Amino acid sequence: MSTPEEILSTLTRDNARDWQYVGHLMRRLNRISEVSSEGYPWHDVMLDALAAHGHEISSGHLHRIRRAYDFLEEGMSARKIPKERARIAKISTMDQAERLFQLDPEAGLDALEACLDIAKPATNSDIQKRYEEYLARHPEKKTAMQAAWDRRRSGKEDTASGADAGSQVKDxxxxxxxxxxxxxxxxxxxxxxxxxxxxxxxxxxxxxxxxxxxxxxxxxxxxxxxxxxxxxxxxxxxx
Structure with missing residues (x-):
């Protein structure tokens, strides 16, 4: 088994921009241990390494890479999808499909297969539509923040205040x-x-x-x- 130092040494200015390669390295590092020998989470170590190779990204984006790559690898294994198809996977579609997977594993894996369709890979908007349609059918799966945002957009929160204002005007x-x-x-x-x-x-x-x-x-x-x-x-x- 390679050491963490050997794994990190394979990172270059070129492959630092390849989200799948970065996700692959993160997966290998996390399999060895949760933190580096200095006690730093591999997440922080990788952020520093990427910045050192001229590819500084946000902490949130690295979280997306890790989740998307784990989902890609495990999903392809679950559905027995040939490994060579991974090359057509985009982080935007994988991120959306993984979010759907957290709500419904089968629906998420179906979305993954659609993304890796050689003839016509699903686009980000295609997977976004699947995600939104699933939530529309299962509103109980929405997070508290999503539900609150929907109420605000629909104007339901303003109904009560509007009724009160109308009553005051009449009086x-x-x-x-x-x-x-x-x-x-x-x-x-x-x-x-x-x-x-x-x-x-x-x-x-x-x-x-x-x-x-x-x-x-x-x-x-x-x-x-x-x-x-x-x-x-x-x-x-x-x-």
Whole structure:
């Protein structure tokens, strides 16, 4: 058996960009021990090694590589798929198929076979569609974060507050004439300040855009963390 040092020494600037090779090395290292002789997790050691070879990646991306590669190798073995087909596997499709596998092993392995179809390999959008359709049929399998996100997108969380606001409006006793006067005054103020408002609106729109981008990134990172915890939990149960 090769030593961890010998395994890591095979990493080069060229193969450091090959996700399957990196996943293969991670699998070999983790079979030897959980940590290096210095006590560092192999995950952190590999991140440093990749950076040293000019291919710095995020911690979350390396988690995706490890999960996707383990799924690829074990899934091909389970379905007796010829090893040479591994060359057409893409990390994006493997990542999606592995997430489906965590929900339903058979559905995930079916997705894996579709990805490794020589005639017409499934695309990332194909596997994403399978994943979403499965969750639509089995909403109980959604994580708490996914369920909360769906409720927010559907506007259900706003229904109660909207009903309360409508009730408050109905209860107001302001006369119709007073209401019209206030509206007219408000419109006048808006027209007088329109030029300044345009600039402010542009700033606010940019801030909203930046916040939305940050929220999307945070949501993705949280989902990666949830998937990783579920992955570790299920692997420990199988072991």
């Amino acid at each position: 107001q006793s302001t006369s119709f004439a007073t209401t019209l006067r206030r509206i007219a005054d408000y419109i006048t103020e808006l027209e007088a300040a329109s030029q300044n408002d345009k600039a402010q609106i542009m700033v606010l729109e940019q801030e909203i855009s930046d916040l939305n981008a940050e929220m999307t990134k945070t949501k993705q990172n949280l989902q990666i963390a949830v998937d990783e915890l579920n992955y570790i939990s299920r692997r420990r149960e199988r072991e």
